[in-house]
Amino acid sequence: MSACRRILKPGGRLAFFTIQPTPGLTGRDRRRANAAGPGSGAVRTSYQSLLRTAGFEKITAIDSTADYRATQQRWIDAGARHEESLRASMGDEMYSDRLNSRERTLAGVDEGLLARFFYTAQRPVVPSKMTATN
Numbered sequence: 001m002s003a004c005r006r007i008l009k010p011g012g013r014l015a016f017f018t019i020q021p022t023p024g025l026t027g028r029d030r031r032r033a034n035a036a037g038p039g040s041g042a043v044r045t046s047y048q049s050l051l052r053t054a055g056f057e058k059i060t061a062i063d064s065t066a067d068y069r070a071t072q073q074r075w076i077d078a079g080a081r082h083e084e085s086l087r088a089s090m091g092d093e094m095y096s097d098r099l100n101s102r103e104r105t106l107a108g109v110d111e112g113l114l115a116r117f118f119y120t121a122q123r124p125v126v127p128s129k130m131t132a133t134n
Helices: 002-007 027-036 047-053 065-081 083-090 092-110 129-133
Strands: 013-021 057-063 114-122
Touching: 013 027, 013 047, 027 092, 047 057, 047 114, 065 083, 065 092, 065 114, 083 092, 092 114
Parallel strands: none
Antiparallel strands: 013 114, 057 114
8 A cells, every 4th residue: 555655646536346245244254255255355454544554534335235236146147158168268266266265255245244335535735935935
C-alpha cells in the first residue's frame, strides 16, 4: 500500500476490489476462510489498517459480497453448460481445478467465511509552499 501511496500525487485516489475473510472471524473460521478463498485474501490485518498505516485517508469499504456470490454462481452454471467444449480447450485437469476452486469459494461465501469489498482511499492533499505563503 505504501508503494501505491508513493506513486499517487497529493489528493490522488486508490480503488480496488478484494476477496477477504469476513470481518470479525477468529481462529478456526479465519483459517477456513483463507483455505476457501483466493490466496490474496490471506492478510494478517484489515485492509483499512493497511491503508491507514500507509498514510491514506478518506478510506471507504463497501461490501459487495452478494454481487460476488451471484457472479460465482453464474461462472459455475456457465461452466456446466459448456463443460464439453471447456474440457476440450482447457483440459480435464484445469477445468476440474477451476470448478473446484469456484465451488469452494461459493461455499465459503455461503458459510459466511468470505466477503468481497470495494475499497477507496485518498492520498492526503499537502498544501504547497507557494499556497501557504500567499
